Amino acid sequence: MQFLHATIVKYSxxxxxxxxxxxxxxxxxxxxxIETVPRFDANTKVVAPAxxxxxxxxxxxxxxxxxxxxxxxxxxxxxxxxxxGFDYYLGLSTRxxxxxxxxxxxxxxxxxxxxxxxxxxxxxxxxxGSYNWGQAAFSPYLGxxxxxxxxxxxxxxxFPLNTLGLYTFGLLQFPSGWALRTGLTYNxxxxxxxxxxxxxxxxxxxxxxxxxxxxxxxxxxxxxxSHHFTDSxxxxxxxxxxDRWELSARWTVMTNIGKWELSPYARIIYSDYRKGxxxxxxxxxxxxxxxxxYPFTSYLTANFFAHYATRLSKGGISSYDFNRFDGGGGxxxxxxx
Amino acid sequence: MPWxxxxxxxxxxxxxxxxxxxxxxxxxxxxAEKSVTKWRVTDxxxxxxxxxxxxxTTPTPLAVGSPIPSxxxxxxxxxxxxxxxxxxxxSDFLRLGRxxxxxxxxxxxxxxxxxxxxxxxxxxxxxxxSKHSDAGIRLHRSALMAEATGNGGLKIVLVSGAAxxxxxxxxxxxxxxxxxxxxxxxxxxxGDLYDLDLPLLLRTSRLVNGFARPLPNLSRxxxxxLIQGLNLKKRYEALVGDAPDDEKVQMWAIxxx
Numbered sequence: 001m002q003f004l005h006a007t008i009v010k011y012s013x014x015x016x017x018x019x020x021x022x023x024x025x026x027x028x029x030x031x032x033x034i035e036t037v038p039r040f041d042a043n044t045k046v047v048a049p050a051x052x053x054x055x056x057x058x059x060x061x062x063x064x065x066x067x068x069x070x071x072x073x074x075x076x077x078x079x080x081x082x083x084x085g086f087d088y089y090l091g092l093s094t095r096x097x098x099x100x101x102x103x104x105x106x107x108x109x110x111x112x113x114x115x116x117x118x119x120x121x122x123x124x125x126x127x128x129g130s131y132n133w134g135q136a137a138f139s140p141y142l143g144x145x146x147x148x149x150x151x152x153x154x155x156x157x158x159f160p161l162n163t164l165g166l167y168t169f170g171l172l173q174f175p176s177g178w179a180l181r182t183g184l185t186y187n188x189x190x191x192x193x194x195x196x197x198x199x200x201x202x203x204x205x206x207x208x209x210x211x212x213x214x215x216x217x218x219x220x221x222x223x224x225x226s227h228h229f230t231d232s233x234x235x236x237x238x239x240x241x242x243d244r245w246e247l248s249a250r251w252t253v254m255t256n257i258g259k260w261e262l263s264p265y266a267r268i269i270y271s272d273y274r275k276g277x278x279x280x281x282x283x284x285x286x287x288x289x290x291x292x293x294y295p296f297t298s299y300l301t302a303n304f305f306a307h308y309a310t311r312l313s314k315g316g317i318s319s320y321d322f323n324r325f326d327g328g329g330g331x332x333x334x335x336x337x
Numbered sequence: 338m339p340w341x342x343x344x345x346x347x348x349x350x351x352x353x354x355x356x357x358x359x360x361x362x363x364x365x366x367x368x369a370e371k372s373v374t375k376w377r378v379t380d381x382x383x384x385x386x387x388x389x390x391x392x393x394t395t396p397t398p399l400a401v402g403s404p405i406p407s408x409x410x411x412x413x414x415x416x417x418x419x420x421x422x423x424x425x426x427x428s429d430f431l432r433l434g435r436x437x438x439x440x441x442x443x444x445x446x447x448x449x450x451x452x453x454x455x456x457x458x459x460x461x462x463x464x465x466x467s468k469h470s471d472a473g474i475r476l477h478r479s480a481l482m483a484e485a486t487g488n489g490g491l492k493i494v495l496v497s498g499a500a501x502x503x504x505x506x507x508x509x510x511x512x513x514x515x516x517x518x519x520x521x522x523x524x525x526x527x528g529d530l531y532d533l534d535l536p537l538l539l540r541t542s543r544l545v546n547g548f549a550r551p552l553p554n555l556s557r558x559x560x561x562x563l564i565q566g567l568n569l570k571k572r573y574e575a576l577v578g579d580a581p582d583d584e585k586v587q588m589w590a591i592x593x594x
Binding site for chain 2: 133
């Protein structure tokens with residue numbers, strides 16, 4: 001509540017514009033280093049299949065006879081491979097879940113209340129070959145995502161959002177399990193009702209990843225550094241006030257129980273803002289979660305998840321702290337050609 | 338088939354015939370020049386022997402550092418559970434697997450039984466034979482393995498780099514890392530071609546891992562394996578075995594745990 005008033009007062013005094021509380025909530029969705037709308041994580045799509053390959057390889061095949069093992073050439077298992085390493089990805093996903101604070105409001109704020117969320121996403125991308133650079137394999141990727149975010153269950157919380165995302169990155173993978181990802185991402189948010197452009201976010205980023213075995217599971221640790229260049233249409237005085245440096249670390253463990261794939265993870269993000277009223281603002285966000293996936297076929301999966309995030313913030317003109325729990329499920333279709 | 342393709346195929350076949358002729362009937366003077374390179378035993382596990390003359394009844398035991406006269410073909414023998422490596426340079430060597438008998442000279446390897454790995458960084462052309470089949474091999478910065486098959490033919494596997502295999506009847510065929518090619522019959526023909534799971538092959542190959550020195554371009558091979566993983570469409574639940582006759586290839590079913 002305090003933050004809502006402070007924000008309205010600030011904009012009234014400085015720009016003479018009267019912002020509606022709806023706009024303010026939309027602004028809040030974008031403000032502060034955590035995405036209200038979970039964006040398509042290209043990294044997950046790229047690294048996860050590779051990790052699954054690795055995990056399946058940890059179990060050496062048992063043959064029907066000892067004789068093939070007698071060859072000094074090694075075990076000769078036939079595979080089907082693409083002669084040209086060009087992939088096209090296409091995926092659709094839908095999720096329905098409960099969120100304790102879908103609009104990322106600070107504790108005590110009038111809009112810090114739970115709602116149902118329906119999230120739909122379509123993504124498409126290309127891998128433009130893979131190249132042997134001696135010590136590492138280099139693969140360039142580019143792609144596009146479209147996301148629709150709707151809330152239901154509370155008539156006060158009706159702030160649909162459409163997001164268009166474009167990305168390109170190069171992935172350098174080392175046989176030791178290390179990988180380096182450098183890329184550019186652009187996200188453009190539109191009001192879900194009238195399709196007005198409300199927010200742009202462009203960020204170059206670099207991520208260092210390491211996969212390793214953890215018993216029968218595969219573990220992934222990544223460290224990311226990015227700089228976000230933003231443009232908020234509702235903020236006429238300082239449209240780039242959400243520009244920030246972000247430093248993050250995430251640990252994911254992927255394991256299988258029967259056909260179920262379990263991926264618990266933990267993530268921390270440090271964000272440093274330098275512009276406008278945010279010039280002295282710093283955020284520290286912590287997230288823990290569990291993803292469960294059940295594959296019906298190689299392209300159709302059901303998924304369930306639980307996720308808890310909390311942010312501590314200092315500086316700025318108000319409190320940007322929040323707590324949020326999300327939990328629900330959905331389904332996805334992913335195809336690789 | 339369009340005429341241009343036929344023409345190209347004929348050209349390729351003839352080019353390879355010239356290559357084979359060049360290899361098999363190289364003037365002795367040139368051969369002598371080539372054979373100045375000194376081959377020595379650089380790694381030995383167990384027992385290995387050589388015979389430099391067919392009339393010699395007892396083979397000579399080999400030890401690390403023993404010179405190998407390669408001017409004329411010599412018979413190299415790696416005993417049961419033994420592994421042998423001979424080299425002229427760190428970037429040019431031959432490894433023999435267990436229970437292997439092979440005639441060896443700089444330009445020719447005739448595999449009577451067992452298996453070998455040939456690694457070289459400069460372009461190398463040699464004739465490769467088995468009991469019944471003859472082929473020509475061109476290597477460039479490559480590691481190539483071969484094994485004698487039950488039908489008297491050969492199984493050729495390219496581990497890394499670029500290589501061409503050729504027969505008189507079928508012309509030249511370019512191999513990619515991880516590909517297995519059967520050569521069978523007389524006159525020799527190419528048999529089935531398979532793409533192999535490279536990480537599995539590299540992990541389980543004694544010719545790759547059974548020696549003190551790792552292969553010089555092992556990191557490049559591992560990167561090739563990584564790229565194969567990215568390009569993978571499907572793994573078959575089988576392992577390729579022997580070719581007992583010219584009609585069949587043994588396949589072993591895999592039972593995953």
